[in-house]
Amino acid sequence: MTKNPLICVAVCAGAFGVRGEIKVKSFTDEPKDCFAYGLLRGEAGNIFLSITAHRPVKNGFAVFADKVKTREQAQALSGTKLYVYRNDMPDPDEDEFYFEDLIGLEVKTADGKRMGKILAVHNHGAGDLLEISGTKDTPEFYHPFTKKAVPKVDIKARRVVIFIEDVDAFTESP
Numbered sequence: 001m002t003k004n005p006l007i008c009v010a011v012c013a014g015a016f017g018v019r020g021e022i023k024v025k026s027f028t029d030e031p032k033d034c035f036a037y038g039l040l041r042g043e044a045g046n047i048f049l050s051i052t053a054h055r056p057v058k059n060g061f062a063v064f065a066d067k068v069k070t071r072e073q074a075q076a077l078s079g080t081k082l083y084v085y086r087n088d089m090p091d092p093d094e095d096e097f098y099f100e101d102l103i104g105l106e107v108k109t110a111d112g113k114r115m116g117k118i119l120a121v122h123n124h125g126a127g128d129l130l131e132i133s134g135t136k137d138t139p140e141f142y143h144p145f146t147k148k149a150v151p152k153v154d155i156k157a158r159r160v161v162i163f164i165e166d167v168d169a170f171t172e173s174p
Helices: 031-035 069-078
Strands: 006-016 021-026 048-050 051-057 060-063 083-087 106-109 113-125 126-132 139-146 152-154 161-162
Touching: 006 031, 006 060, 006 069, 021 069, 021 083, 031 051, 031 060, 048 083, 126 161
Parallel strands: 106 161
Antiparallel strands: 006 021, 006 083, 021 060, 051 060, 106 113, 113 126, 126 139, 152 161
């Protein structure tokens, strides 16, 4: 994990209206908080949007930004993810964490078998998945990120414990 990684807090969802407003969909628990953590940055960390005004609309916010003046400019931003630095976000409560905090944590099974490290956390619509690097004995794999499948997350110890229902799937040869 980098010292101050970027965390995706929102995405541009196209134009809203004809005056250059951008529709923004928030990924934060409290939707308006996506504007509270500092400047919205692009994937490379550069300042991407300087918000001058925002208002709630159905499924997001209509946003005015300094350099976006036309509907076409706003529409061209559709799909652009918006980030803030991790250090600009509040510290999570006890027993809470940001997905970014999981990257690099060691993964073990309930019986202590080392399974690799967390490479990423994905959500393709059906729930969260951990992408795990694997070891010399196990290939890279995806594991559901649910309470049952991941009964223990210990950020301080830098490890998670996973529960695998079909352990034989990792030990059998193809």
